[in-house]
Amino acid sequence: MSVLRAAGPETAGGPAPDRAGSAAPGPARASGGAAAGARLRAYAARIVPPLVLLAIILTAWEAAVRVFDIPFYILPAPSRIAGVLAGDRALLLGEAAVTLGEVMLGFAIAFVVGVVLALAIFSSRTVERAVYPLVIASQTVPVFAIAPLLVVWFGYGTLSKIVMAALIVFFPIVVNTVDGLRAADPDMVNLLVILGAGPAEIVRRVRVPAALPFVFSGTRIAIATSVIGAVIGEWVGSTRGLGYLMIHANAQLHVDLVFAVIVYLSVMATALFWTVSFVEWTALPWRRAEAAAQAEWEA
Amino acid sequence: MAGGAAAALAGVLGAGGRTEAAAPGTPLTFMLDWFPNPDHVPLYAALGAGYFTQAGLIINLQVPANADDPLKLVAARKVDVAVNYESGVIFARAQGLPVRSIGLVVAQPLTTVMFLRSSGIRRPRDLAGRRVGFAVSGLEDAMIDQILRSDGVTKANVTLVNVGFDIVPALLSRKVDAVIGGYRNVERIQIEMQGQAVGMFEPERYGVPPFYELVLIAGDAAVGSRRDVLARFVRAAGRGLALTVAHPEEAFKHYIRLNPKLDDAFNRRSFEATLPAYARSQRQLRERWAAFSGWMAAQKVISSPVPADQLYANLAP
Numbered sequence: 001m002s003v004l005r006a007a008g009p010e011t012a013g014g015p016a017p018d019r020a021g022s023a024a025p026g027p028a029r030a031s032g033g034a035a036a037g038a039r040l041r042a043y044a045a046r047i048v049p050p051l052v053l054l055a056i057i058l059t060a061w062e063a064a065v066r067v068f069d070i071p072f073y074i075l076p077a078p079s080r081i082a083g084v085l086a087g088d089r090a091l092l093l094g095e096a097a098v099t100l101g102e103v104m105l106g107f108a109i110a111f112v113v114g115v116v117l118a119l120a121i122f123s124s125r126t127v128e129r130a131v132y133p134l135v136i137a138s139q140t141v142p143v144f145a146i147a148p149l150l151v152v153w154f155g156y157g158t159l160s161k162i163v164m165a166a167l168i169v170f171f172p173i174v175v176n177t178v179d180g181l182r183a184a185d186p187d188m189v190n191l192l193v194i195l196g197a198g199p200a201e202i203v204r205r206v207r208v209p210a211a212l213p214f215v216f217s218g219t220r221i222a223i224a225t226s227v228i229g230a231v232i233g234e235w236v237g238s239t240r241g242l243g244y245l246m247i248h249a250n251a252q253l254h255v256d257l258v259f260a261v262i263v264y265l266s267v268m269a270t271a272l273f274w275t276v277s278f279v280e281w282t283a284l285p286w287r288r289a290e291a292a293a294q295a296e297w298e299a
Numbered sequence: 300m301a302g303g304a305a306a307a308l309a310g311v312l313g314a315g316g317r318t319e320a321a322a323p324g325t326p327l328t329f330m331l332d333w334f335p336n337p338d339h340v341p342l343y344a345a346l347g348a349g350y351f352t353q354a355g356l357i358i359n360l361q362v363p364a365n366a367d368d369p370l371k372l373v374a375a376r377k378v379d380v381a382v383n384y385e386s387g388v389i390f391a392r393a394q395g396l397p398v399r400s401i402g403l404v405v406a407q408p409l410t411t412v413m414f415l416r417s418s419g420i421r422r423p424r425d426l427a428g429r430r431v432g433f434a435v436s437g438l439e440d441a442m443i444d445q446i447l448r449s450d451g452v453t454k455a456n457v458t459l460v461n462v463g464f465d466i467v468p469a470l471l472s473r474k475v476d477a478v479i480g481g482y483r484n485v486e487r488i489q490i491e492m493q494g495q496a497v498g499m500f501e502p503e504r505y506g507v508p509p510f511y512e513l514v515l516i517a518g519d520a521a522v523g524s525r526r527d528v529l530a531r532f533v534r535a536a537g538r539g540l541a542l543t544v545a546h547p548e549e550a551f552k553h554y555i556r557l558n559p560k561l562d563d564a565f566n567r568r569s570f571e572a573t574l575p576a577y578a579r580s581q582r583q584l585r586e587r588w589a590a591f592s593g594w595m596a597a598q599k600v601i602s603s604p605v606p607a608d609q610l611y612a613n614l615a616p
Contacts, residue, residue, distance in 0.1 A: 236464075251435050252600070
């Protein structure tokens with residue numbers, strides 16, 4: 001994360017305060033109160049459609065279960081799942097905390113290793129030729145198949161789940177970071193070369209800022225899927241976490257609890273995705289300006 | 300699992316080939332509890348010897364992806380008869396699934412606590428302070444607790460570790476000191492074939508009421524409306540069991556003919572170890588169902604005991 005913070009202000013225009021970089025171009029600002037209303041409408045336009053769609057899906061689901069008399073052990077109705085979500089709240093929250101911890105640790109490790117590796121791949125053709133194919137190959141390994149082995153290698157504790165989550169996160173981060181580092185504007189690079197900047201300075205001033213949007217894209221995908229890694233790890237060897245709760249509930253035919261766990265996992269993955277988006281929004285102010293300009297253009 | 304699916308297909312073809320010439324019978328979907336293994340020899344013997352065909356049944360044999368699936372599929376009437384466990388039937392009933400046991404395959408417990416003799420463990424108390432691995436069955440906590448309590452310790456004295464399906468590697472690699480959920484006719488043989496002597500704490504010898512390991516299950520609706528068909532099925536399965544007990548070699552030949560991939564030393568040894576446990580009669584005892592359901596409730600695995608008459612039906616005693 002320190003990489004992000006170091007890069008932010010410099011590219012936002014050096015000494016200028018952060019806010020200046022983030023502000024939308026002139027005209028939008030001038031309208032004042034109307035702009036606030038417009039922003040509110042923009043938020044509503046973003047939040048309302050998914051909520052309406054979700055409500056439609058849940059209503060159809062509830063109706064289907066009632067009309068076709070589908071037994072709960074085949075498909076529990078949303079109202080029944082909601083009952084479990086409320087009734088087993090403490091249990092679900094406790095196990096969710098365990099899984100979230102594994103996901104965060106796995107993600108942190110994979111992020112650091114992934115970014116360092118991406119820098120190495122970008123800096124050296126030899127490293128790229130040696131490592132890149134292996135990184136891609138690592139993604140073809142079916143995590144579910146090696147999960148039991150990871151458990152034997154790393155033990156039945158938290159470590160094997162962290163490794164599992166990290167394995168899933170690692171690939172999109174490396175690939176996106178490498179792509180991002182290559183995406184810098186060549187004219188800008190040439191300009192810095194002409195001005196006498198060294199390779200390290202070019203990376204710092206041009207390549208890293210250009211790479212950040214790519215890194216965030218990779219991170220968003222990675223963090224949402226890393227939940228799957230942790231859960232698989234918990235299935236094959238654990239006594240804590242949402243994954244364990246899920247197989248335990250399944251063995252006792254608590255099908256509604258299984259679905260409640262799935263709700264938790266979906267909410268967790270979605271929340272992590274949005275968190276990364278929020279961090280990007282905060283850390284890359286010039287992207288906000290670009291997005292605002294884009295929105296205005298479309299309007 | 301691919302092997303299991305292929306074997307199931309072989310089973311279906313084997314049964315189908317015989318029925319072609321005969322008069323059309325009643326189609327019946329039959330699901331195992333797990334991929335084919337020596338527990339199922341009597342069922343394959345009944346298939347191979349044509350007992351189901353003679354009973355006017357055309358068997359469509361299926362293998363589940365998960366041991367809990369048969370309970371749900373039978374309850375949802377997607378499958379007519381399935382193999383499952385006494386505890387499975389009780390869990391299902393406690394959750395309101397309309398399934399019950401209609402017959403027996405293995406009439407005594409096979410699951411057990413297992414350890415390497417070289418670990419120095421000799422009695423349940425020796426497990427105190429050690430790591431015990433388990434495969435999730437929903438019952439593992441209750442069983443280990445009962446066994447430990449019989450020797451003056453509790454499950455608080457051991458570290459329980461979920462080892463997924465890898466019971467044998469977990470024990471052999473000494474990641475855990477004992478495992479719960481291994482079968483005395485399967486995992487025990489696998490470990491012995493690795494040259495290790497195995498020690499066991501059989502649950503029924505340490506205070507767990509004796510239970511039926513493998514039962515045949517059907518849905519309440521079918522038990523009401525298709526009683527005759529189900530009774531014919533149970534009688535045919537009973538003939539397979541009788542053939543297996545009386546002529547083990549012949550039964551095993553049917554099993555490996557229908558599952559060619561399972562013709563190996565492990566399956567033969569496991570079958571021999573299972574022989575004493577196969578059900579000798581299709582008469583289920585009310586006391587057994589009541590006692591085990593009561594024990595599960597006492598261990599708080601289910602909230603209250605399920606009345607025994609909801610758990611089984613003797614269709615062909």
